[in-house]
Amino acid sequence: MQPRTGGHPARPTRLILATRNAGKITELRAILEAAGLDVELVGADAYPDVPDVKETGVTFAENALLKAHALAQATGHPAVADDSGLCVDVLGGAPGIFSARWSGTHGNDQANLDLLLAQLSDVPDGHRAAHFACAAALALPDGTERVVEGTLDGTLRHTPTGTGGFGYDPILQPLGETRTCAELTPDEKNAISHRGKAFRALAPVVRELLG
Numbered sequence: 612m613q614p615r616t617g618g619h620p621a622r623p624t625r626l627i628l629a630t631r632n633a634g635k636i637t638e639l640r641a642i643l644e645a646a647g648l649d650v651e652l653v654g655a656d657a658y659p660d661v662p663d664v665k666e667t668g669v670t671f672a673e674n675a676l677l678k679a680h681a682l683a684q685a686t687g688h689p690a691v692a693d694d695s696g697l698c699v700d701v702l703g704g705a706p707g708i709f710s711a712r713w714s715g716t717h718g719n720d721q722a723n724l725d726l727l728l729a730q731l732s733d734v735p736d737g738h739r740a741a742h743f744a745c746a747a748a749l750a751l752p753d754g755t756e757r758v759v760e761g762t763l764d765g766t767l768r769h770t771p772t773g774t775g776g777f778g779y780d781p782i783l784q785p786l787g788e789t790r791t792c793a794e795l796t797p798d799e800k801n802a803i804s805h806r807g808k809a810f811r812a813l814a815p816v817v818r819e820l821l822g
């Protein structure tokens with residue numbers, strides 16, 4: 612699925628993205644290309660023997676760095692990892708780093724969203740501020756590391772709307788928007804999203820360390 616480098620002397624630097632989510636690979640590849648960076652971006656699927664790392668950090672940045680370092684050490688190539696989630700003001704920033712497993716089961720988007728809506732059912736408009744946050748880390752096999760962050764501010768709807776995106780997209784309405792993230796096109800969402808901002812902030816860092 613991923614392009615392989617040949618024996619050509621001018622082959623681009625290989626950069627591994629610590630995800631099995633094809634959408635993230637496409638998004639970061641487009642951003643690195645737009646920045647004019649000659650990098651061969653491949654997903655963690657290219658290294659099936661490398662185990663997933665436990666996300667034991669207590670911030671998005673710590674978890675992103677943990678994943679990036681683990682992959683860089685295991686593969687001998689520079690690695691990028693991101694960690695993201697939804698932070699709700701009235702919940703003191705929760706679900707935060709626990710966003711993917713808020714209902715107890717990792718990656719059950721529907722259960723996570725249903726639980727959050729139930730918890731917030733009595734919270735009126737005007738007190739439903741929230742933001743998506745993303746930390747993106749770059750680690751080199753020699754231990755060099757960088758981390759950048761991006762956020763998307765909005766408010767939470769009372770009922771899910773829209774069928775696009777994933778996770779909490781159907782209830783997060785970005786500031787200045789009348790639609791939820793799940794009603795935006797992928798390009799519209801990438802242009803304003805926490806992950807889009809973090810990945811775009813990473814491009815000059817990739818240039819600095821690998822360029």
Ligand code: ITT
Nearest residue numbers: 630631632693694695696697710711777778779780
């Ligand atoms: P990886 O395989 O790359 O780890 P993931 O989906 O498990 O992807 P993320 O760190 O990207 O992990 O996101 C964690 C959770 O945060 C995710 O399961 C969603 O519930 C929520 N989330 C993050 N970004 C989101 C977005 O853009 N829209 C909606 N929900 C999001």
